[in-house]
Amino acid sequence: MESTFPIKAKTICRSLISSWSNLPLQEINVESVSNGRSNRLFICSRSSATSSDLTTEPKSSSVGSGQPVACSSTGHHDENIDSSKSGQVDRYSKVIVRFYGSEFTGEGNQYKCVSDDEEMEILKILSARGISPAVLKSFPGGRIDEYIESTILDPKRIAQIDILTILAPKIAQYHVTRFKCEKVYDLVQICRDNITKATEILSNYTETRLADYSEPTALLLRKVKQFYMDKPATRLIEKMTLIKQKNVFAH
Incomplete structure (x- = not known):
């Protein structure tokens, strides 16, 4: 496919x-x-x-x-x-x-x-x-x-003040932009559902299956799988439910 x-x-x-x-x-x-x-x-x-x-x-x-x-x-x-x-x-x-x-x-x-x-x-x-x-x-x-040609900067370059000076106003502009959505979304429930789905999908990625991927992709999948299997995502949900300010920015 x-x-x-x-x-x-x-x-x-x-x-x-x-x-x-x-x-x-x-x-x-x-x-x-x-x-x-x-x-x-x-x-x-x-x-x-x-x-x-x-x-x-x-x-x-x-x-x-x-x-x-x-x-x-x-x-x-x-x-x-x-x-x-x-x-x-x-x-x-x-x-x-x-x-x-x-x-x-x-x-x-x-x-x-x-x-x-x-x-x-x-x-x-x-x-x-x-x-x-x-x-x-x-x-x-x-x-x-x-499609726009661009240069991918490494983390050290992004952390330099000249780049941050360019990035900060753009990020701020992004965050203050108001978007109209037709309904209210329960982000906590969406996150909870996605964690369940991700855990089910990642459980099928055995070492045998990971061998079919490139090393960078296999390494990323191992890290993501470990993240979910170690339950930190569950702790993230717990923290989200305790947040008093429910108006959040989300990608």
């Missing part, structure tokens, strides 16, 4: 991005993004670009969080914008296709606190403020995101 997603990503790009519609699948390059754990992520690119691929140069605030970062000054993205204007880049020649869910979390968005529609509205707001990539297209079970 996992091997079918690259082909799905190619097909979706060809069907949703007008300038890709006549591309043979073999001319669409696909690269898996291995650090996506709750979603399946693929970088899709094409070798040539046309004027219909061009959009206004985004305002980049990338400081290397490990994902392509923040971008557009507006929430509008038109594939057919006039390419004769100055300051334009090829936004549609390289994109990220995101399928909700993964082999670790299950299919779809059932593990999330917000609906797909609510998430799209949140991302639209964040993109307009230059602190999130833009959503270029959406489809049932996923979306196509803007």
Whole structure:
């Protein structure tokens, strides 16, 4: 099943991005993004670009969080914008296709606190403020995101004052942004349910099965499995129930 997603990503790009519609699948390059754990992520690119691929140069605030970062000054993205204007880049020649869910979390968005529609509205707001990539297209079970080149900084570099000076205002802006959700969520119960699901899934990851993964992935899975099996997650739930201030920020 996992091997079918690259082909799905190619097909979706060809069907949703007008300038890709006549591309043979073999001319669409696909690269898996291995650090996506709750979603399946693929970088899709094409070798040539046309004027219909061009959009206004985004305002980049990338400081290397490990994902392509923040971008557009507006929430509008038109594939057919006039390419004769100055300051334009090829936004549609390289994109990220995101399928909700993964082999670790299950299919779809059932593990999330917000609906797909609510998430799209949140991302639209964040993109307009230059602190999130833009959503270029959406489809049932996923979306196509803007790809922005960035440099991934190691922890020591992130801790330096010049980088913190850039990051702090962006983080503060993110935290004070108000988002409208259609219903109130019980985060404690959601966390409790997700812990139960995760424990069930991780119990199936024996050493024999972990041998099929790369060493970094296997090491991460061992650490996560140990975390849940040692019950610190249960203690986290206990602390959450004792918090008096119930208005919290959650990703």
